Amino acid sequence: MNMTNDEYRQYSDSHQPRSKCLGNCLKAFLVGGLICCIGEAILNVYADCGLDRTDASSAASATLVFIGALLTGLGLYDRIARFAGGGTLVPITGFANSMVAPALEFKTEERVIITPSQKCRCFRRVC
Numbered sequence: 610m611n612m613t614n615d616e617y618r619q620y621s622d623s624h625q626p627r628s629k630c631l632g633n634c635l636k637a638f639l640v641g642g643l644i645c646c647i648g649e650a651i652l653n654v655y656a657d658c659g660l661d662r663t664d665a666s667s668a669a670s671a672t673l674v675f676i677g678a679l680l681t682g683l684g685l686y687d688r689i690a691r692f693a694g695g696g697t698l699v700p701i702t703g704f705a706n707s708m709v710a711p712a713l714e715f716k717t718e719e720r721v722i723i724t725p726s727q728k729c730r731c732f733r734r735v736c
Contacts, residue, residue: 637696640689644700648673670701677705682713 612620651672655665680686686706690697697703 633694636692637694639696640693641696641699644673644697644702648700673701674705677702678709681706681709 648669652665652669655668656662660668677686680689680702686697686702687710690706697706
């Protein structure tokens with residue numbers, strides 16, 4: 610089967626998957642915007658409760674970090690990130706996800722129980 614360069618290009622172009630760039634950009638924009646709108650709503654709630662703008666901003670940021678960490682712990686943030694792509698990485702919730710995910714990945718299966726006598730031995734070594 611001899612093909613010319615043009616025939617091969619047409620053949621390969623017809624079998625390539627179509628780019629989903631526009632859809633991916635739209636999903637990232639919408640989800641990232643939704644996260645930011647939720648953050649702004651939280652900020653307004655704190656401001657309505659009597660906090661000044663600086664304190665309300667700090668409290669809203671801490672709340673968003675907590676929500677991001679909670680969603681990561683529940684396994685929901687990864688699902689959202691798979692759907693939205695980069696839209697979940699830019700807001701502060703992406704920071705929370707990047708901090709909590711490694712901790713969950715390396716968690717141990719067994720619990721460590723330290724008795725009071727073991728604590729005393731540890732303290733004696735330090736002192």
